[in-house]
Amino acid sequence: MPGVMAAAQRSDVVVEIGGLPIRLRCDDPAFIRLIIERYAGYVSSSNDTGFEFDIELAPPGAEPRDEDVRVTWDSGRWLMERGDFRAEWNPSASRGRIQQTSNPYSLDSVLRIVHTLLLARKGGFLVHASSAIRNGRAFLFPGVSGAGKTTMARLAPPDATLLTDEISYVTRQDDRYFAVGTPFFGELAHAGENLRAPIEALYLLAKGSENKIEPVAGTDAVRGLLGNILFFARDAEFVKLVFDAACDFVSRVPVRRLTFVPDSRVWELIV
Known part of the structure; x- marks a missing residue:
């Protein structure tokens, strides 16, 4: 007692x-x-x-x-x-x-x-994205509301571990970026697993009539990422830190556009 x-x-x-x-x-x-x-x-x-x-x-x-x-x-x-x-x-x-x-x-x-x-301050950021670990590697799926973040989380295969369906935590360690689980959830209404893994790729989401993946590079990759990073402060130094982090991230992590049909087969393309 x-x-x-x-x-x-x-x-x-x-x-x-x-x-x-x-x-x-x-x-x-x-x-x-x-x-x-x-x-x-x-x-x-x-x-x-x-x-x-x-x-x-x-x-x-x-x-x-x-x-x-x-x-x-x-x-x-x-x-x-x-x-x-x-x-x-x-x-x-x-x-x-x-x-x-x-x-x-x-x-x-x-x-x-x-x-x-x-x-x-550490070269990381929070981003509107679902994320999951599969075979020891993390995959991020950023997008605006309705883009399919929660859908990708729901369609994840049994061997994938969900980190979040709403807010992904990205941190830098040396020259690598890691995704970390968060308690910040969306429609799934439960926290992600408190785990971390190196990020293998980031997939910008778009819904379509077929499943396909296209590479995104340079300015388009930075723009796609920045459009989903959580951005509260307008302090000039903070803005520069976030911009620099986004540019460095896309120079080290492959960014692709994932157009998909809401079907579990889409995960066959995630490599």
Whole structure:
């Protein structure tokens, strides 16, 4: 019973995505339990956290309707705001605070923003893409809403491991790019596996009357990737970091256009 009581009264939890553990604190144990449930598979026992956020829950009331995200750099802090949350983060102090509704998906948005900022410094990015590992290699399928990200995830063969059907996490290590599982999901409504693998290829999605693959190079490849990268901050330095990362990525990873019919046979072309 003491162990159960201790778990019920927890006021903090560590969520580790992409190998970056972030400690989240809140005075409301019920909200901590919601976080643990929401990020199952990504909750870490690590005490060596690089960043910490204190969460203050807004009083119950009507959900705000402002859906525009604003991210600005001011006096050594990143300021993040949407109708359902306001947050600030001081990277040099590794500390931040969040004021948000009790909806855990508000926290989803804050974490996505924070990870885009962290990844940009390391040559990585978050991208609107489903991704999966097959035979030790990762494949990315970026696209706008309706392009077929979730469809490709649903059609994946039994020997493929799904990393996400919505938001892919791309990180650079030396001269290679890796895809990492994320808890950020789309229509499948469940988190991807918390695994990583080197990226073999990226397939820009398009629906058609037949399955075919065409190479995409140069400017078209960069444009296709940039159009799907999560992009919150308009700070000039951040914009350059993301652009440089996209250019480097397409110089090292094959980019192809995948036109497909929603049929499992499409995966026979993924090599």
